Amino acid sequence: MHALIVVAHPDPDSFTHRVAAELARGIAEAPGGHTAEIADLAAEGFDPRYNNADRAGYGAGSAPPPDVLLEQQRIDRCQALVLVYPVYWWSFPALLKGWIDRVFSNGWAYRESPGQKLVKLLGRLPVHLVAIGGADAGTYDRHGYLPAMKTQIEHGIFDYCGAPIAGSRFLLDSHARARGALLEAAHDLGRGLFIQQSCGSGSAHGGPERQVACSQRAGKSLHAL
Numbered sequence: 001m002h003a004l005i006v007v008a009h010p011d012p013d014s015f016t017h018r019v020a021a022e023l024a025r026g027i028a029e030a031p032g033g034h035t036a037e038i039a040d041l042a043a044e045g046f047d048p049r050y051n052n053a054d055r056a057g058y059g060a061g062s063a064p065p066p067d068v069l070l071e072q073q074r075i076d077r078c079q080a081l082v083l084v085y086p087v088y089w090w091s092f093p094a095l096l097k098g099w100i101d102r103v104f105s106n107g108w109a110y111r112e113s114p115g116q117k118l119v120k121l122l123g124r125l126p127v128h129l130v131a132i133g134g135a136d137a138g139t140y141d142r143h144g145y146l147p148a149m150k151t152q153i154e155h156g157i158f159d160y161c162g163a164p165i166a167g168s169r170f171l172l173d174s175h176a177r178a179r180g181a182l183l184e185a186a187h188d189l190g191r192g193l194f195i196q197q198s199c200g201s202g203s204a205h206g207g208p209e210r211q212v213a214c215s216q217r218a219g220k221s222l223h224a225l
């Protein structure tokens with residue numbers, strides 16, 4: 001299986017990029033011959049600004065702009081979408097938010113038209129989220145940032161399109177904590193990514209016992225690290 005790892009950080013030497021590289025290495029080293037490709041949105045010069053060509057295509061059934069089409073095509077080629085990003089203001093960085101705004105378009109990610117019921121089009125696309133935050137877990141707990149981000153990102157974006165959230169991780173306190181341990185955790189996540197995905201989560205995929213068994217096989221795979 002093939003994973004597309006989308007990274008939104010301007011510095012290729014940043015911790016965020018090192019996390020993405022470790023994930024890719026873990027995926028490639030896992031049994032099963034899996035592959036991973038890194039989409040470095042900053043280096044590729046993706047323009048996150050929603051523009052009039054995007055607007056013209058919105059719901060009109062016309063083809064999206066060429067840069068958006070290329071992004072949709074590379075997502076269509078993968079069996080897992082992994083988003084690796086620094087938390088900026090308790091959310092996605094603007095580059096990644098703009099990528100979602102433009103690429104997850106009406107007609108490709110979902111279908112919506114006046115008087116019609118919403119059709120979710122991305123049921124085939126498991127999504128893994130890896131957020132790197134400078135603040136510590138206590139800060140996230142005290143202010144309710146984890147549920148807020150979960151509602152906004154997991155429910156508001158991916159559930160809307162029907163894309164299942166196969167994993168959601170927060171690597172917190174990223175400046176103060178030993179980064180080696182976080183990188184090791186990222187590597188483990190990569191190794192377990194497709195195992196966890198094939199196990200699924202929750203009762204729709206075999207119930208809690210199966211989930212626990214799968215999590216053990218996948219290594220450190222549940223929630224905040």
Ligand SMILES: Cc1cc2nc3c(=O)[nH]c(=O)nc-3n(C[C@H](O)[C@H](O)[C@H](O)COP(=O)(O)O)c2cc1C
Pocket residue numbers: 009014015016017085086087088089090091132133134135136174
């Ligand atoms: C503009 C900006 C906003 C940030 N907002 C948050 C935030 O809301 N919560 C948080 O935990 N960290 C925040 N941080 C810290 C980053 O998440 C952290 O520095 C980054 O993930 C570390 O990875 P890096 O070394 O790859 O940049 C922010 C950093 C910047 C530059």
